[in-house]
Amino acid sequence: MPDSPTSAIDPADWPGLRAQGHRMLDDMFDHLQTLHERPVWQPIPTATRAAFAEALPQGPTALAVAHERFMRQVLPYAVGNTHPRFMGWVHGGGTVVGMLAEMLAGGLNANLGGRDQMPLEVERQVVRWMRELFGFPEGASGLFVTGSSMANLIGLLVARTRALGTASRDTGLGADGAHLVAYAAMSAHGCIAQAMAIAGLGTQALRRVPVDAAHRMDLCALERLIADDRRAGLEPFLVVGTAGSVDVGAVDDLAAIGRIARREGLWFHVDGALGALGMLAADIAPLLAGIEQADSIALDFHKWGQVPYDAGFILVRDSADQLAAFASPAAYLARHTRGLAASSPWPCDLGPDLSRGFRALKTWFTFVTLGSNAIGAAISQTCALARRLRERVELEPALELLAPVALNIVCFRVRCANSDRVNAEIVADLHESGLAVPSTTTIAGRTAIRAAIVNHRTTAHDVDALVDAVLTRGAARTHLRASPATA
Numbered sequence: 001m002p003d004s005p006t007s008a009i010d011p012a013d014w015p016g017l018r019a020q021g022h023r024m025l026d027d028m029f030d031h032l033q034t035l036h037e038r039p040v041w042q043p044i045p046t047a048t049r050a051a052f053a054e055a056l057p058q059g060p061t062a063l064a065v066a067h068e069r070f071m072r073q074v075l076p077y078a079v080g081n082t083h084p085r086f087m088g089w090v091h092g093g094g095t096v097v098g099m100l101a102e103m104l105a106g107g108l109n110a111n112l113g114g115r116d117q118m119p120l121e122v123e124r125q126v127v128r129w130m131r132e133l134f135g136f137p138e139g140a141s142g143l144f145v146t147g148s149s150m151a152n153l154i155g156l157l158v159a160r161t162r163a164l165g166t167a168s169r170d171t172g173l174g175a176d177g178a179h180l181v182a183y184a185a186m187s188a189h190g191c192i193a194q195a196m197a198i199a200g201l202g203t204q205a206l207r208r209v210p211v212d213a214a215h216r217m218d219l220c221a222l223e224r225l226i227a228d229d230r231r232a233g234l235e236p237f238l239v240v241g242t243a244g245s246v247d248v249g250a251v252d253d254l255a256a257i258g259r260i261a262r263r264e265g266l267w268f269h270v271d272g273a274l275g276a277l278g279m280l281a282a283d284i285a286p287l288l289a290g291i292e293q294a295d296s297i298a299l300d301f302h303k304w305g306q307v308p309y310d311a312g313f314i315l316v317r318d319s320a321d322q323l324a325a326f327a328s329p330a331a332y333l334a335r336h337t338r339g340l341a342a343s344s345p346w347p348c349d350l351g352p353d354l355s356r357g358f359r360a361l362k363t364w365f366t367f368v369t370l371g372s373n374a375i376g377a378a379i380s381q382t383c384a385l386a387r388r389l390r391e392r393v394e395l396e397p398a399l400e401l402l403a404p405v406a407l408n409i410v411c412f413r414v415r416c417a418n419s420d421r422v423n424a425e426i427v428a429d430l431h432e433s434g435l436a437v438p439s440t441t442t443i444a445g446r447t448a449i450r451a452a453i454v455n456h457r458t459t460a461h462d463v464d465a466l467v468d469a470v471l472t473r474g475a476a477r478t479h480l481r482a483s484p485a486t487a
């Protein structure tokens with residue numbers, strides 16, 4: 001047995017480690033300070049990819065060497081969502097303070113499954129802030145999770161347990177479970193159907209409610225579907241409203257859905273992955289009216305909240321419902337009134353995870369150091385930029401707007417022959433050029449260039465650069481296609 005007080009895993013040379021650590025921090029500061037000088041994304045060279053197919057290392061490598069590899073082989077080939085001209089999918093830009101908080105959390109190595117520790121009070125602080133933001137009562141519970149895919153799943157599982165009773169956790173879904181049906185707009189995120197599958201209810205038990213011209217849930221259709229299902233002997237139990245649809249950023253009429261849910265005795269869950277934090281922005285919050293009536297809300301701090309990945313969150317109006325769905329007795333997790341096993345309930349009583357990281361710390365640092373007003377202002381700014389992009393699209397005869405712009409997402413395309421193919425090629429061209437990264441989606445069967453402006457670093461100049469690049473690539477592509485035909 002070694003009798004040294006130091007572990008073989010901890011560094012032998014602390015001064016050397018300190019210098020190397022400072023170099024790593026400085027490199028990351030340099031990277032973040034000069035983002036705009038680099039391509040948003042670039043293809044991964046074959047040799048770089050192959051470098052990560054090596055055998056399990058048996059001996060050590062110097063930290064400086066591993067760091068040099070990170071700088072050369074990893075950092076330049078990431079998704080690029082920190083870059084101001086990243087507008088693909090719905091990715092947040094991150095914050096420098098969030099990065100620093102991640103380092104502190106890593107050093108602390110806290111496990112936030114439970115126990116009486118101050119890190120849990122930091123998470124509880126964020127839960128209180130979310131209660132305040134959404135006008136939820138004192139008895140509301142909240143939990144950090146990976147992202148809204150998990151938060152929506154937890155919301156659905158709480159609603160399912162509420163509908164079937166806590167005993168269903170032992171007996172399974174049974175005959176009653178086979179009758180449960182839920183409702184979400186056609187435009188709802190795919191993770192809602194996925195949650196139905198994981199919950200054992202089946203995706204067919206999710207009614208996809210048609211949407212109106214603004215891509216919002218058609219409320220008459222919702223009421224009709226509920227009535228049809230009741231007539232058929234089924235048991236409607238849940239309606240999911242979306243605050244910011246993934247494709248176009250549409251916000252369902254949450255107040256009306258809340259009224260229907262109450263009248264029909266349904267659980268009202270809001271998927272606010274993209275849009276719920278719009279409550280921080282005075283010009284966006286009115287669009288979310290009714291969210292305060294929800295029984296549960298899923299949201300992502302890693303999107304509009306700009307907190308580094310990952311930082312999803314579920315808020316449940318009545319903690320008793322969340323506890324009923326997840327709390328489980330276990331001798332090794334016994335609670336006491338004194339000592340480290342005090343401070344019940346614990347986060348492991350509110351969701352499926354027992355071991356959990358300290359996601360709350362980077363969120364707390366982001367809110368405390370920046371202030372919620374600055375985050376709200378960044379949210380407003382992304383929506384103003386989306387309006388600017390929409391105006392530019394409307395003014396360009398070569399471009400066509402494919403969906404209304406409610407928040408921060410603009411779907412458009414170049415008008416041309418073979419436009420589905422050509423617009424997809426334009427997007428891939430842009431990615432490979434490193435100039436800008438929009439993504440694609442399909443609107444009414446047509447391929448759209450989709451710019452989701454989430455990053456707080458994006459400026460009007462970046463939006464103009466995107467439009468100019470689309471026009472240039474579009475002209476080149478349509479010219480290329482026209483040439484063989486005219487030759």
Ligand SMILES: Cc1ncc(COP(=O)(O)O)c(C=O)c1O
Nearest residue numbers: 090147148149189245246273274
């Ligand atoms: C509306 C909506 N719901 C759910 C999700 C899934 O969230 P996450 O990627 O954090 O799991 C997204 C992701 O973009 C989304 O836009």
